[in-house]
Amino acid sequence: MWKIGIIDDDRAVLQGIRRAIPWDELNAEWAGEALNGEEGLEMIRSASPDIVITDLYMPVMNGLDMIEQLRQTGYAGKVIILSGYSDFEYARQALRLNVSDYLSKPVSVPTLKSVLGQAIADLEKQEEKRMKQDELLQKLRLYEPFVEKEWVKSAAAGTLQNSRLDTEIPTPYRHWADCDHTVLGIELVRDQRATKLSLPDWSLLRFAISNIICELTQEAFASFEYTDLHTNRSVVIIHSDRTEPDGQLRQRLEQLGVRLIDCVQSYLKLKLRIGIGERKSSIREIGNSTEEAFRVIDLNPQPAVSGYDLYVFAQELHSEGTGTPIRPVKLYLELAGAIRTSQENQARKIILDYMTRLEKEEGITKSYVGMLAGELWGIIAFAFYEMGTVLDDIFSNDSITREIADLKRPSELAEWLSAKIGIVFSSREWGGNGKHRQAVDFMMEYIHEHYAEDITLAGLADKVYISRNYLSMIFKNITGETFNNYLTRVRIEKARELLMEKKALVYEVAEMVGYKNVPYFSTVFKKITGMNPTEIVK
Incomplete structure (x- = not known):
């Protein structure tokens, strides 16, 4: 009051x-x-x-x-x-x-x-106005760690806008400008055991691997960043003192690589392959070190340490393996990002542009196309999984394996992937039928029963086991309005009923329908009904 x-x-x-x-x-x-x-x-x-x-x-x-x-x-x-x-x-x-x-x-x-x-x-x-500003500030603070995490991933993939690097480096990473940078590219080998894992198990496995990597790297280097790139690849960006000799740094990196391979094998019974890119002096070149790290894994030269899948990129490798195109980190990252943000046409364009360039290259074998198809399908499947859609519910693994085996050219792969993406985006699962319809029905029922409580989309997402962003999307697809609008409308309709009964004061009704701030309640009430709450209780 x-x-x-x-x-x-x-x-x-x-x-x-x-x-x-x-x-x-x-x-x-x-x-x-x-x-x-x-x-x-x-x-x-x-x-x-x-x-x-x-x-x-x-x-x-x-x-x-x-x-x-x-x-x-x-x-x-x-x-x-x-x-x-x-x-x-x-x-x-x-x-x-x-x-x-x-x-x-x-x-x-x-x-x-x-x-x-x-x-x-x-x-x-x-x-x-103050509440909106506070809400915006709270959202900015909430999203800040996510934005910073995405910035690190963009730095690793080489997708940062160079023109803004000098002015828009997030505060926690300003010290990067005073260091050298070397990327460890880490690839989880898809052996027989790994390929049988479900997407949820695969997600948990990635989390376990990241914990091991971060713990061991922290023991070896004072400054580093870890980030996932896509399904089975991740990177560690090592920030080193510019005065440290190259030989000493390489020895420390190789020792870390050996420990990572040994520990993942020992604790998780899984195999890692690790590539070490060249040392870079500029943030702008980190993406190049990443490409070099994975390039040397693909070229599979003499291991840096006998008995370990640990490889170090060197200048002479720039001219080798011209018949084996680079599997670009940037492509994978942009494709996953387009799917997570529901940009179907952008996802198709990313695939088509890359495959068109690849079609012109020599030495593209059927086995390479199959390998690339498997990797891209894994990235697409995991991106959809993060949005709440499991592709195993739409396509059988056996059919996907058979279809990939028939692909011979990059153009065929582009057409196949584009068709699959179209099916997923237009499917019953993506459109919000079946189990998603049940999830939204549960949400609507829950809102009507608990409208006076502090209900959040994140809380309901936990109850129906669907990611928050995807749940927001399917709720709007099915109901025609956003979750917050629906919750507000239910609360205001109930408030109008209570006010018309004339058994409670305005501030009491506000609390009864979940509003602790009475002036804000009055503002929302008038916006929806066209009347002030006090006009009804007269």
Whole structure:
């Protein structure tokens, strides 16, 4: 409720104004009163009224001096002057002090009601604006770690915009500018055991591997970043002192690679292949080190350490293996990103552009096309899985394996992948039927039963075992409105029913339907119904 304080040296005026204010109608309450400006300051500091009605001519401290002190101390509430004198100079000073209105005594009840109503309406707008700003700030803080994580991934893939690198490096990574950078490309070998894992198990496995990698790398290097790239590939970006000799750094990197391979094999019974890219001095070149790390894995030269799938890229390898095209990290990252953001046409274009370039290259074998198809299908499947769609529910593994085996050229692979993506985006699963229809039905029922509680989309996502972003999408596809709009509409409809029963005050009804902030409730109520809550309870 809005709090109103009254200051006047005439007790009869204090009592008269207090009786004249329609408190319930304005959704307001009495905050306190005072007989002069000095007492008024104390009352305002202790009670923090939203609106102050004050006389000007008072003993000890007049109204203007009091208002000036309030503004100097940061008081942001509404001030309404009620004076028995019409003085232009006083009015001019009042405007300078951001006074809401200047009324002459005696004031009529309708005028007082109108002025207070306007002041409260202004306060409600300010409160709504503040809440939106707070909500935006909270979202920015919530998304900040995600944005920073994506920035690291973009740096590893070489997709950062070079023109912004000098000005838009996130704060936690500013120190990168003073280091050298070397990428360890890590590939989880898809052996017989790994290929049998379901996508949920694969996701858990990646998490376990990342924990091992981060723990061991932290022991070996003071500064590094780890990020997943796609289904079975990840990278560690090592930041090293520029004064460290190349030989010493390479030895430390090889020792880390050996430990990573041994520990993953020992604890998870899985095999890693690791490539070490060239050392780079610029953030802009990290993507090149990543490509080199995976390039050397594909070329499979002499291992850096006997008995380990650990390879180090060297300049002489730039001219080798021209018949084996690079499997670009950038392509994989952009494709997964397009699918996660439901950009079907963009996903098709990324595939078509790359396969068109690949079609012109020599040495493209059927086995290479099959290998590339398997990798791209894995990336697509995992990206859809993160959105809540399991491709195993749409395509059988056996049919996918047979179809991949028949692909001979990059153009055939582009056509095949494009068709599969189209099927998924237009499928019953993606459109929100079947089990997704059941999930949305559960959500709607839950909202109607628990509308007074703190309901969040993230909380419901946990209950129906669907990712938050994907659940938001299918909810809107099925209901035609967003989750938040639906929840708000249910709450306001219930509030209208309760108000029409005339058994509870406005602030009580607001709490009963899940709103702790009454002014915000009133604003939302009017926006949806076209009426103020107080108009219904009359």
